[in-house]
Amino acid sequence: MEAVDGNAIGGLLQEVFGIEMTDAASVCESCGADRQVAELAVYLRAPGTVVRCRSCDSVLMVFVKIHDLTCVDLLGLAALG
Amino acid sequence: MAGTALRRRLTWQVAKVSAVTVETASVRTLTLDVPDWPGHQAGQHLDIRLTDEDGYVAERSYSIASAPGEPVAITVERLDDGEVSPYLTDELRTGDDLELRGPIGGYFVWEPENGGPLLLLAGGSGIVPLRSILRHRERTGSTVPVRLLYSSRTLNDVIYRAELDQPPSGVEVIHTLTRSQPPGWSGYARRADAALLAEVAWPAAAMPLAYVCGPTSFVEAVSQALVQSGYPPERVKTERFGATGGT
Numbered sequence: 001m002e003a004v005d006g007n008a009i010g011g012l013l014q015e016v017f018g019i020e021m022t023d024a025a026s027v028c029e030s031c032g033a034d035r036q037v038a039e040l041a042v043y044l045r046a047p048g049t050v051v052r053c054r055s056c057d058s059v060l061m062v063f064v065k066i067h068d069l070t071c072v073d074l075l076g077l078a079a080l081g
Numbered sequence: 082m083a084g085t086a087l088r089r090r091l092t093w094q095v096a097k098v099s100a101v102t103v104e105t106a107s108v109r110t111l112t113l114d115v116p117d118w119p120g121h122q123a124g125q126h127l128d129i130r131l132t133d134e135d136g137y138v139a140e141r142s143y144s145i146a147s148a149p150g151e152p153v154a155i156t157v158e159r160l161d162d163g164e165v166s167p168y169l170t171d172e173l174r175t176g177d178d179l180e181l182r183g184p185i186g187g188y189f190v191w192e193p194e195n196g197g198p199l200l201l202l203a204g205g206s207g208i209v210p211l212r213s214i215l216r217h218r219e220r221t222g223s224t225v226p227v228r229l230l231y232s233s234r235t236l237n238d239v240i241y242r243a244e245l246d247q248p249p250s251g252v253e254v255i256h257t258l259t260r261s262q263p264p265g266w267s268g269y270a271r272r273a274d275a276a277l278l279a280e281v282a283w284p285a286a287a288m289p290l291a292y293v294c295g296p297t298s299f300v301e302a303v304s305q306a307l308v309q310s311g312y313p314p315e316r317v318k319t320e321r322f323g324a325t326g327g328t
Contacts, residue, residue: 007126
C-alpha cells in the first residue's frame with residue numbers, strides 16, 4: 001500500500017483537534033525529524049488511519065473510528081502543533 | 082493562516098450539483114452549490130461522504146478545482162475499483178445532493194503574496210489544485226511568472242485541455258505524454274525526471290516556489306529531483322494521492 005500525505009487527513013485532524021492541523025509542526029519521538037503534518041506519510045487503509053515518519057518510518061499517530069467515536073494514539077510524537 | 086475560516090468547526094453539509102462537465106473519458110468536473118461555504122484558498126480540498134442504504138459510509142478527499150470566489154467545483158477521475166469515484170463520475174446528475182465538508186488544508190495553498198516564480202508540476206489528475214492556483218493568480222491580477230509541467234498518459238487524458246491551450250500572459254504550459262503521442266506531437270514524450278526538469282524548471286537561483294501534485298511515484302521522483310537541483314525542501318510543496326491517477 002502506498003502512502004499519501006498528511007493533507008489527505010486534514011478533515012479527520014480538524015475533526016479531532018478542532019483546528020486546521022496540516023501546517024502544524026510535528027516532531028518524531030523516535031528520530032527527532034521535524035516536519036509539517038502535511039508532509040507525513042499516511043496509510044488510509046490500514047486498520048484505522050496510520051501516520052508514519054518519512055525519515056524513520058516510525059508510527060507517529062493512529063486514528064480508529066468506531067461509530068461516531070474516534071480513538072486517537074499520538075504516542076509516536078514528541079511534539080505537535 | 083487565514084484566521085476565521087480555519088477556526089470554524091468543520092461540519093458535514095449537503096450541497097447540490099449545479100453542473101457536470103465532461104473533461105475526459107474518465108474525468109468529470111462537478112460544480113456544486115454549497116449553501117454554507119465560508120470561502121476557500123487555492124489548493125485546498127474538501128471531503129465527500131457517501132452513505133449507502135445499509136449505512137455503510139465511504140469518505141474521500143478531493144482537491145477543489147475552482148478559484149476562491151468562484152462556485153465550488155471538484156474534478157473527479159473515475160477509478161474502476163473505487164468506492165466513491167464511479168458514483169461521482171457516472172451516477173451523479175445536475176440537481177442531485179452530495180454530502181461534503183470543507184475547505185480543508187493549510188499547507189498546499191498559494192496566495193499572491195507567497196510570490197514566485199511558480200513551478201507547478203502535475204501528474205494526471207494532480208492538475209486539479211494547480212488549476213485552482215492558476216485561476217486564482219489570474220483573478221487576483223498577479224503577474225508572478227508560472228511554468229506548468231503537466232504529465233499525462235495520452236493527449237486524450239489531458240484535463241482542462243482547452244483552458245490550458247490558452248494560458249494567460251506569464252504562464253507557460255509544457256506537456257509531456259508518457260504513453261503515446263499523436264502524429265506531429267512536438268511536446269515531451271517521457272517521464273518527468275531530473276533530465277526533463279533540468280530543461281523546464283526555473284533555476285534554483287531564481288528562488289522559485291514549487292507545487293507538485295500527482296500519484297506517489299510522480300511526486301517522489303519530481304520532488305527529489307528538484308531538491309537535488311538545489312530547491313530548498315521547504316520551497317517544494319507536495320501532495321501525493323497514491324497510485325490512482327495516470328501520468
